Amino acid sequence: MENEKDISSPLSCPALLEANAEKCVRCGQCMSVCPVFAQTGLESDSARGKMALVRHYRQAPGPEQAQRLEHALSRCLLCGACENACAAKAPTLASIVAHRAKGLEMLGPKTLLNLQVEALTSSGQGAKALRRTARFAQQLLEKSPEKSQGLFLRFPASWFTRRRVVPRLNERPFLESGAVKKMQAAGPGAVGYFAGCGANHLFGRSAEAFLAIAEKCHLKIFAPEEQVCCGMAAFACGDVEAARKSAAANIMLFADKGLCALVTTCATCGSFIKSWPGLFPEGHPLAKKAQRLADIHLDAADFLLNSPILSEITSGLKGFDPPIRIWHHTPCHQRFSKAATDGPRRLLAFIPGLIIVNSPEEVSCCGHGGSFNIKHYDISQRICADYAGRILKSSASILTAGCTGCMTGLLEGLAGEDGRPAMEVRHPLEVVMQALQ
Ligand code: SF4
Ligand code: SF4
Numbered sequence: 001m002e003n004e005k006d007i008s009s010p011l012s013c014p015a016l017l018e019a020n021a022e023k024c025v026r027c028g029q030c031m032s033v034c035p036v037f038a039q040t041g042l043e044s045d046s047a048r049g050k051m052a053l054v055r056h057y058r059q060a061p062g063p064e065q066a067q068r069l070e071h072a073l074s075r076c077l078l079c080g081a082c083e084n085a086c087a088a089k090a091p092t093l094a095s096i097v098a099h100r101a102k103g104l105e106m107l108g109p110k111t112l113l114n115l116q117v118e119a120l121t122s123s124g125q126g127a128k129a130l131r132r133t134a135r136f137a138q139q140l141l142e143k144s145p146e147k148s149q150g151l152f153l154r155f156p157a158s159w160f161t162r163r164r165v166v167p168r169l170n171e172r173p174f175l176e177s178g179a180v181k182k183m184q185a186a187g188p189g190a191v192g193y194f195a196g197c198g199a200n201h202l203f204g205r206s207a208e209a210f211l212a213i214a215e216k217c218h219l220k221i222f223a224p225e226e227q228v229c230c231g232m233a234a235f236a237c238g239d240v241e242a243a244r245k246s247a248a249a250n251i252m253l254f255a256d257k258g259l260c261a262l263v264t265t266c267a268t269c270g271s272f273i274k275s276w277p278g279l280f281p282e283g284h285p286l287a288k289k290a291q292r293l294a295d296i297h298l299d300a301a302d303f304l305l306n307s308p309i310l311s312e313i314t315s316g317l318k319g320f321d322p323p324i325r326i327w328h329h330t331p332c333h334q335r336f337s338k339a340a341t342d343g344p345r346r347l348l349a350f351i352p353g354l355i356i357v358n359s360p361e362e363v364s365c366c367g368h369g370g371s372f373n374i375k376h377y378d379i380s381q382r383i384c385a386d387y388a389g390r391i392l393k394s395s396a397s398i399l400t401a402g403c404t405g406c407m408t409g410l411l412e413g414l415a416g417e418d419g420r421p422a423m424e425v426r427h428p429l430e431v432v433m434q435a436l437q
Pocket of ligand 2: 036037045046047050075076077078079082083092
């Protein structure tokens, strides 16, 4: 972080040392691409406004100012559109996260949100018990309209929206379901599979689809049950130490196993695995291992497209008759991050009888943004509603998205007033798997 060289600090990670709000030349280019600014019109919601507030804070720091800055910086999805559009290459995301981390350090103790993130993403026994309780509570407190992929609150409280739709929790966490037990083939040429919290707890079928395709093609898969959250959720909240701990636990599991690739089915996890090296200062024992894993990381679609088994997959595709029409959503983490790719769209294009009705340019941010959806639900919903409105006007009957965060957001955005889905929300690999059957 600017002028801070204390490498014992959690803020010492190289990714945050890049933060420099002075690099913003105030051109305003980022304002035309920011989904939050598009809804609110507030300068402080744009990257330019946030960089100005950071500079101001650095000139006149203090607890009150830190509180104000923390609130302004929380109004960001970390979608990366601003950084992508910035000709001056201002490190807006690093500046935002660095000051969220600084705020956490100054304003501690951890907020309820930080503790929620820890509880949801940790692998400790306490967190597991909490998640079991959540599953039980979901059965008790939520209902599912017929044919709905989502769940509604049975008794919506006045402070909570009636339209709140959440995905159903997996009956058992995917990683404890036994599906990965037979997938433990570490060794030269094996493929590492990182499931991520979204697949582990909510969209297990995205992970199942990848493992089913892998099994069909006789791939050696290494998917250790002990894997934990990639660390993105904690990092986005500014809890750099927790993010580092999660990343370190995963790196120890996957490094030095002779893997030819480390595959993800969630764009957010993929983008954070690419960022793992930025968490460890030079000379740290895990720095090189993190870099190696980032180098071999691939989204599952890219892995399949680049692998010798592609012809085996494409020749086995029976496709759809009658044809199906899908809207393919490319997550922000596959548009603007180090893990940017159009692999899922290219893979879907191989399927006979599958028509992608939208162009890449018609894709927008879904507005979910993880903790942003919890902290700023109203803005999150407005962003999603605009986009969902356009999707619903198209001729698509299925939406595909390769990110469990986007799948969660769009499941809600695409639900009607009665909670019934106007279209199905699926992972691209689920559709590929269906076309293979
Ligand atoms: S595009 Fe970059 S330089 Fe221009 S205002 Fe935004 S952050 Fe600043
Ligand atoms: S990361 Fe996205 S939401 Fe945040 S300021 Fe940049 S464009 Fe806006």
